[in-house]
Amino acid sequence: MSSTLATTNIKPFIDEDFLLETPVACELYHDFAKSQPIIDYHNHLPPNDIAEDTKFGNITNVWLDGDHYKWRAMRTLGINEDLITGAAPAREKFRAWAKTVPYTMRNPLFHWTHLELRRYFGITRLLKPDSADEIYDETNAQLQQPAHSARGLLQQQNVELVCTTDDPTDDLRYHQQMAQSEAGLRMLPAFRPDKAILIEKATFNDYIQTLEKVADEKIDTLDNLMSVLEKRIQYFHENGCRLADHGLECVDPVEWTLAEARQAFKDKRAGKTLSPEACAKYRTAILTELGKLYHQQGWVWQLHLGALRNNSSRMLKQLGPDTGFDSMGDWKQAQGLSRLFDTLDRNDQLPKTILYNLNPADNEILATMAGNFNGGNVRGKMQYGSGWWFLDQKDGMEKQMNALSNLGLLSCFIGMLTDSRSFLSFPRHEYFRRTLCNLIGKDVHNGELPNDTKWLGKIVADICYHNAKNYFNF
The missing domain is CATH 1.10.2020.10 (uronate isomerase, domain 2, chain A)
Known part of the structure; x- marks a missing residue:
């Protein structure tokens, strides 16, 4: 009898109430979350495929x-x-x-x-x-x-807007092409200047030469570089960009001066080998100066922290980067972030910020760091971002939302993104929304939240869509 009862109580695999364990969770998802449009504000989709509807x-x-x-x-x-x-x-x-x-x-x-x-x-x-x-x-x-074309796949999932990830050297012609189309879908660029920041890379000087050609300007000093980057930021802004993005191991906890950063740039351009300390001072200086420019434009910047990349040198040589040989790193994050944000905040030059961690040990660190610099009459100015990369699964998303709930305001959260290169990855928004509704539904079921589905449904809808739309001013 017990065996038969156990079998009859087994839920079907991926039914309409997949991941939803309580009646309240089902109501929140089906009535408030499911139909919300998708704003995917960080992904690596190829802009040409979207513009040309591949x-x-x-x-x-x-x-x-x-x-x-x-x-x-x-x-x-x-x-x-x-x-x-x-x-x-x-x-x-x-x-x-x-x-x-x-x-x-x-x-x-x-x-x-x-x-x-x-x-x-x-x-x-x-x-x-x-x-x-x-x-x-x-x-x-x-x-x-x-x-099932590129745009068709996005529109099937009710995607309203995607923000691609674009280098300062990109001409943004596909974004311009898309802006002139009559597609019921928006595509905006996001500014990703990592190659101008990571001065320790062997390819740094080659990249600066490429940037010179695009800008049609000589870049032989740090001041020249910042001038060119400012012009590229303006160009991106004119083409609808409202976000910057940085993929960093950590923010270096170093004291620096612009004179030291200028000397590091000069030495690198001269082919000299820089010390780790000189590299750290340069990275922190240019990151700070970029933060000021983002604030000036009213942009949001995203900091993706903690990836240990290209661990297999053999496979890096064979296949190149971004081929599946990255993992979590274990850098200390708090001190460097605090110094960076405080430096900018002193003169009210800190832009809206989204923090992502790859190591779950940093969940509470980033959630509390975000709370240090909120204010300025901006709702949720500092965001502890959604579970990223190795943490964008049910367990990782629950832990991120629990940390945010315990140490900040989940109600101000701007929700999920795909961070994906695949046009078939957008059901991850559904996966996130089901996980969110189940988390809240269990609290109601356990008497830890009031059974007020109208109010809770508003919070759910805000997290799934409205908070992001208002935060980015799209």
Whole structure:
């Protein structure tokens, strides 16, 4: 009897109440969260695909190419690299992924994979070796339809706006092309000047030479560099940009002067080897000066902190960066962030800020750091950002929201983003929204929050959409 009862109480896999454990959670999701448009304010989608409304040749092309989450899982299973990033035929690569999927249970990839098949293609079957060819053919047939072009895939998920990630040297022609189109979708750039900041990189001087060509100006001093970056910021602003983004290990906790930063730049341009201290002083100086420029423009800046990148030098040489060989780092974050923010805040030059951590040990550090610099009549000026990269799964998102709830105001949170290179990744917003509603619903169920679904529903809708729309002034 107990065995039969246990079986009848098992919920179906990914039903309409997936991840929702209480009646209140179901009500919050279905009545307040589900229908909200998506503002995806940080991703790595190729702007040309959106502007030109690309049609993808096959499911491997749009789903597996560039997805280092999937690549890491396939490598763990022992799949040959030729079937991951190599020259193997698209169908064979898809079969290799289908072989991997059943082994990803309890990894978020298992949920994401099947959510994506359902939401974009209406496929409810599990992906595994004996369904691989059928699903490959079925998805490929649908990809030839207008609803499955680059824009079509975004519009299927009710995406209102995407912010791509763009280097200061980018000409933004695809953003201009998109702005002139009549698509029911907006695409804005986000300014990512990391290559001008990471002076320790061997490619730094080559990058400065590229920036010189784009700006048609000589950059032989730090002041020249800042002048060029200011002009590029203005150019981005004229093309709709309202965000900057920085991917940093940490903010260096160093004292610095502009004279020291100028000397470091001069020495680097002369081909000299810089000390770690000189590099740190330069990075902190230019980051501070950029912060002032962002504040002047009314921009938001995002700081993505704590990634230990390109751990395998062998695979970096073979495949290049961003191919699935990064992990969490363990730098100290508090002191450097405090100094940076305080330096800017003293003269009311601190822009709106979103902080993301890759190491969950930093959750409470960043949540409390954000609270130090709120004010200025700006609602939620300092944001503790959503679970990022290795933390953008159910457990990571719950821990991020719990830290924010305990130490700040969850009600002011600007919600989820994909940080993705894939046009099929947008059900992650649904995954986040279900997790958010379940978190609040359990509190109501346990008597820890009042059963006021009208008010709680407003907070949910704000987190899913309205807070971001108001925060960025889109």
